[in-house]
Amino acid sequence: MNKQFAIFVNIVVALTLLLTTSACNSVPTATTTSQPTDVSTQAIVATDQLTAEAVAEATLVPIPVRIAWQPYASPIFYTIRELKLFEKAGLAPEYVKFTAGPPEFAAFKSNSVDIGMFGTTGMVVGASQDLGYEGFYIQTQSSYTDGLIVRNDSGVKKVEDLKGKKVGYTRGTSSHLGLLQALEKSNMTMDDIQAVALDVTALPAAFANKDIDAAYSWEPWLSKMGKDGTVLLRTHDIGTPTSDIWVVRKAWAKDNAEAMRRIFYAISLANQAYQTDRSIAVAATMENVGIDETTAKKILDMTPVTTFDQLADPQFELSLVSPTGAQSMVQAVADFLFAQTVINTKVDASLYVNGSYFKDYLAKPIQ
Numbered sequence: 001m002n003k004q005f006a007i008f009v010n011i012v013v014a015l016t017l018l019l020t021t022s023a024c025n026s027v028p029t030a031t032t033t034s035q036p037t038d039v040s041t042q043a044i045v046a047t048d049q050l051t052a053e054a055v056a057e058a059t060l061v062p063i064p065v066r067i068a069w070q071p072y073a074s075p076i077f078y079t080i081r082e083l084k085l086f087e088k089a090g091l092a093p094e095y096v097k098f099t100a101g102p103p104e105f106a107a108f109k110s111n112s113v114d115i116g117m118f119g120t121t122g123m124v125v126g127a128s129q130d131l132g133y134e135g136f137y138i139q140t141q142s143s144y145t146d147g148l149i150v151r152n153d154s155g156v157k158k159v160e161d162l163k164g165k166k167v168g169y170t171r172g173t174s175s176h177l178g179l180l181q182a183l184e185k186s187n188m189t190m191d192d193i194q195a196v197a198l199d200v201t202a203l204p205a206a207f208a209n210k211d212i213d214a215a216y217s218w219e220p221w222l223s224k225m226g227k228d229g230t231v232l233l234r235t236h237d238i239g240t241p242t243s244d245i246w247v248v249r250k251a252w253a254k255d256n257a258e259a260m261r262r263i264f265y266a267i268s269l270a271n272q273a274y275q276t277d278r279s280i281a282v283a284a285t286m287e288n289v290g291i292d293e294t295t296a297k298k299i300l301d302m303t304p305v306t307t308f309d310q311l312a313d314p315q316f317e318l319s320l321v322s323p324t325g326a327q328s329m330v331q332a333v334a335d336f337l338f339a340q341t342v343i344n345t346k347v348d349a350s351l352y353v354n355g356s357y358f359k360d361y362l363a364k365p366i367q
Contacts, residue, residue, distance in 0.1 A: 060090045061090075062087070062090055062091060062092035063090065063091050063092065063256060063258065063259040063262065064091075064092045064094065065086070065091050065092065065093055065094070065114050065115060065256075065259060065263070066093075066094045066096055066112070066113045066114045066115070067086075067093050067094065067095050067096065067113065067114070067115045067116070068096050068098055068104050068107055068108075068113040068115065068116035068117070069095060069096070069097060069098070069116070069117055070097070070098050070099060070100075070104070070117065071097070071099070071288040071289055072218070072219075072220070072288075072289060073140075073145065073219055073220065073285055073289065073296075073299045073300060073303055074117065074139065074140075074244065074285075075139075075140070075274055075278070075281040075285070075300055075303065075305055076139050076140075076267060076270045076271065076274060076281075076305060077117065077139065078280065078281045078284035078285065078288070079270040079273050079274050079280055079281050079284075080266050080267070080269075080270045081093075081095065081284070082280045082281075082283075082284055083269075083270070083273060083280065085266040085269045085270055085273075086262075086263070086266045088266070088269065089262040089263070089265045089266040089269070089366070090262045091259060091262050091263070091266070096112070096113055099201075100199070101118065101122045101125065101126070101172065101173065104116055104118075104126075105125075105126050105129060105131055108126065108131040108132065108133055108247075108249065109129075109131050109132075111132075111249065111251075113249075114248065114249050114252045114256075115246065115247070115248050115249075115263070116133065116246070116247050116248075117139070117244060117245070117246050117247070118244075118245055118247060119142055119146075119173060119174040119218070119242060119243075119244060119245070120142070120174060120177070120242040120243055120245060120329065120330060120333050121172065121173050121174045121176060121177045121242070121333060121337065122172065122173055122174070123135060123245045123247060123330070123352075124330060124333050124334045124337055124343065124347055124352075125172045125337070125342070125343055126247075127334070127347045127351075127352045128334070128337075128338075128343035128344070128345045128346075128347050129345075130345075132249055132250055132251065133247040133248060133249050133250065133352075134247060134248060134250055134253075134351070134352050134353065134354045135245040135246065135247050135326065135330065135352060135353045135354065136246060136247065136248050136253070136260070136320075136354055136355075136357045136358065137245070137246040137263075137264070137267065137311075137320075137357075137358065138243045138244070138245055138246075138306045138311060138318045138320065138326055139243070139244040139245075139246060139305065139306065140243060140244045140303050140304060140305050140306065141236070141241060141242075141243055141303070141304040141306065141318065142174060142218065142235075142242050142243055142244045142303070143234065143235040143236035143240055143241050143242040143243070144234055144235075144236050144302055144303060144304055145218055145219040145222075145234070145299060145302055145303050146174045146175060146178050146216075146217070146218040146219075146234065146235040146242065147178070147216070147217075147218075147222055147231045147232070147233055147234040147235060147237075148178065148179070148182060148214060148215070148216045148231065148232045148233050149207070149214060149215055149216075149217070149222050149225050149226070149229045149230065149231050149232065150162075150213065150214040150229055150230060150232050151207065151210065151212075151213050151214065151228055151229050152228060152229055152230060154213040154214060156213065156214055156232070157232075158186075158232070159182050159183065159185070159186040159188070159232070159233070160186050160188070162183075162188070162192070162193050162213075162214060163188065163192050163193065164192075164193065164194065165193055165194065165213040165214060166193075166194040166196050166211070166212040166213050166214075167179065167193045167194065167195055167196065167212060167213065167214045167215065167216065168196045168197075168198050168203050168206055168207065168212040168214070168215035168216070168217075169195065169196070169197060169198070169215065169216045169217070170197070170198060170199060170200045170203070170217065171197045171342075172342065173200070173218075174218055174235065174242055175200070175215075175216040175217045175218060176216075176342060177235075177240070177242070177333060177336070177337065177342075178216050178235040178238070178240070178242075179195075179216035180336070180340050180342075181235075181238050181240055181336070182216070182233065182238055185238055196211075196212050198212075200217060200218075200221055201221075203215050203217055203221055203225065204221060204224040204225050207225045207228060207229065208225070208227075208228055214229075214232075215229075219299045219302075219303075220285075220289045220290075220291045220295060220296075220299055223291065223295050223298070223299065224291070240329075240332075240333070241317045241318060241329055242329070242333065243306075243318055243326070243329070245326075245330075248260070248357075253357065257360075260357045260360070260361070261357075261360065261361050261364070261366060262366070264357070264358065264361035264365075265361070265365070265366040268308060268365070271305070271307060271308065274305065278297075278300060281300060282296045282297055282300060283296075285299065285300065306318060308362070311355075311358060312358075312362060317329065319355075320353075320355035320358045320359070321355050321358070321359060323350070326353050326355070327349045327350060327353040327355075328349070330347075330349040330352065330353050331347075331348075331349035331350075334346070334347035334349055
């Protein structure tokens with residue numbers, strides 16, 4: 001309230017000064033010429049600028065937004081948060097941290113958060129539970145950082161060698177999807193291995209203690225198991241372009257069209273900053289994920305960040321402007337998970353991937 005009052009006072013003072021200066025210039029004197037003096041000109045220009053800035057600040061009221069996030073390699077999100085780009089874009093963010101998908105699902109179900117971030121599989125699992133959200137932005141191509149790691153002493157050289165082996169994974173995540181697809185491409189099923197469902201945080205200890213012979217997971221957990229193992233394949237190698245998807249509650253987005261534009265503005269600023277200097281994202285990844293600088297840099301180097309040009313390209317495999325892009329990828333994942341009984345309800349991806357917010361921003365970007 002005090003700030004708004006101060007802005008109002010600034011506007012009044014500016015207008016008063018402008019009118020006074022103009023009035024003084026209009027009174028003829030012996031020294032008056034047809035042009036205002038330099039001092040008068042400067043005063044008018046200064047008050048014009050003050051008025052414009054005050055009006056702009058008064059009209060850009062921050063829009064509250066509750067953002068759910070989980071600690072993993074999330075370069076654009078970390079860049080936005082650390083540089084306060086949501087605030088610069090006219091938003092008032094509240095960050096709500098989660099360490100697993102189910103609690104975040106519950107938060108969406110209770111309307112406790114507005115924006116969230118999931119891997120493709122997690123996003124689809126949530127969609128199958130009708131949580132009222134939809135994907136609106138693709139941050140990274142996570143298929144390059146998910147993969148299968150095998151212990152160096154396991155004797156496993158190819159997927160077929162996993163038969164009878166203990167393989168760790170995290171149910172309902174991208175690691176679950178990757179493992180199922182890797183097995184299918186080798187004409188195998190989960191029945192051919194000893195599948196061990198574990199929380200992702202428990203995988204490194206199980207791997208180090210030889211409780212499992214292999215694990216399908218994502219970074220940084222694969223790197224944390226790297227001392228005793230070798231990555232055999234990445235999800236992208238088996239033809240699945242999974243991604244890190246940002247979702248929004250449909251009801252909130254409908255009521256906050258301007259907030260969605262500001263979110264994309266913040267993302268655009270973050271993309272520019274990240275391409276110029278990755279040190280902020282590296283430091284945040286180190287802190288939030290618990291890894292050293294070398295590992296953080298390695299993970300970010302292997303994580304393709306999507307650009308607006310890519311997302312606006314109908315031919316891009318994760319395009320937001322074509323049904324053959326992100327929507328098609330999500331549909332393929334949903335169909336596969338349903339066939340594998342990971343989810344019990346069919347998901348229509350056209351209802352859960354919405355590129356209209358992105359297209360609206362491109363049509364009228366914030367400068």
